[in-house]
Amino acid sequence: MPFVEIIPLDKCQEGAGTFVSIEGKELAVFHLPALDRVFVIDNACPHAGGNLAGGDLDGQVVSCRWHQWEFDLATGVCTHSDRARVRSYSVELREGVVWADLPA
C-alpha cells in the first residue's frame, strides 16, 4: 500500500490528538514527544463514533470521551476487549512530515 502524506509534524498538537481529513478518511494523529512516537488511527471510535482526536491520553492509550473506551494507539486494540479495535496505520516521518500507509 502506498504511503500518503498526512500532515507536517509541526502542525500536530504535542501530547494530544490532531484531527485530519484526507482522501475521504477522518484520522487522528497523535504526536507524543515523551515517547518519541507518532501514531495515526481512524478518528471515529468503533463504539459509537466518538471523536478520538479529542480523547484523553495516558501514555499511548487514548480514552474516548463519550463512554471511556480506551485504545492502544500502536495496535488499535481496545484495552477492555480485544474484540473491539480502531484501525491503526503504519507511520513514517519524512523530512518533518507525517506519512501513513493508508489502504486504497
Ligand code: FES
Ligand atoms: S463512542 Fe467512544 S466509547 Fe462510546
